[in-house]
Amino acid sequence: MPSNRTALVLLVVGLLLLPGPTYALAADSLMDADERQSATSYQAERIDASNDTLLAQRYGPRLTFWLGQLEYEHVREEFRAPTRTRDALERAVANGSATTISDAVAADLRALDRNYTFLSRESDDTDYAFAVERSTETTTVWASPATDSEVAAAVRERLVVAYANMSDAEQRAFENIRNATAHPEQYDHQPPDEAHLPPKPIVERNGTHYAIRDMSSTDTVTFPPGFFAGLVASGLGVVCVLAAALVASYNVVRG
Known part of the structure; x- marks a missing residue:
């Protein structure tokens, strides 16, 4: 029958596996800023800048x-x-x-x-x-x-920027966002640096106004890579701890 040493090994392994999801969250917190930015999505939405109610609200x-x-x-x-x-x-x-x-x-x-x-x-x-x-x-x-x-x-006076007045990097970021919005199946735009985003939330180009929106703060819940594997590991940890308890109990009764 399994010895007390086996029970000890199961207990140690179980305790190591129990915080599985925590390991994934800790690894996510160590990601570089550029890696984190890849989880942020932006959208360029055409808006009617003559609509006072829309702009006001x-x-x-x-x-x-x-x-x-x-x-x-x-x-x-x-x-x-x-x-x-x-x-x-x-x-x-x-x-x-x-x-x-x-x-x-x-x-x-x-x-x-x-x-x-x-x-x-x-x-x-x-x-x-x-x-x-x-x-x-x-x-x-x-x-x-x-x-x-x-x-x-x-x-219109304070929150609109003309495309021509943006820097080259800001213009490129805007074009990427606009292309990704119009053709999401062809583009997957993730700005590498928020400093390159348009300086104001509304961009005017050739008489058309675009609202630049951060879509990362939607109701969609995202989990870091490895989170679900961590849940499985945590479940295995529970099994190992229970098994260790059963083996130890059996050995005590048998002894």
Whole structure:
């Protein structure tokens, strides 16, 4: 009958095999950036850039600062006076304007003005166009509801790049993405470096607008190579551990 040494070998082998999927995940985490990029797919979708609603709904959030973000600590750390700044913005949205004498709040407002075009809050679905005006002793922020037309105009101004204004590497990346989108059976485009992607999410070429979309964040679940083999190995590990327990138990009873 199997000896205790056999039981020990089975136990060791089983324990080594049990974390099979973990080995695959660990190996995946060690992949080079270029290897990881091969799992990212992009698509160039033709869009109607004259459709204000489309542009406002799809791209407006990129230009909008949501006031609720100031509840999160990692966001608050980027502001000098997050609570007072939010209060000023809330008053501007509610009343049309708000004035402050605080230098810290004024600095926060100017930073927002540089990086965003619109404001939004959780109590309604309206985007608010805002502007910051500084005088000798005070700073005023103005806010008013923005229409889809106004949001779309900002999108066209800030988020569209002309093909002719892109670098050679960016143009090649765009052409590869567009070809792969139009003829997926002939092309399998994986940009080698995100730095070569078009600098803005919409590319205009010869009057046609293309939305460059990262398709890697879809609902499709992907697993690293070897993951399923790891599951099989883990199952064998369970069998080995159980077998070791049975052999050891038998030897104890037999002894």
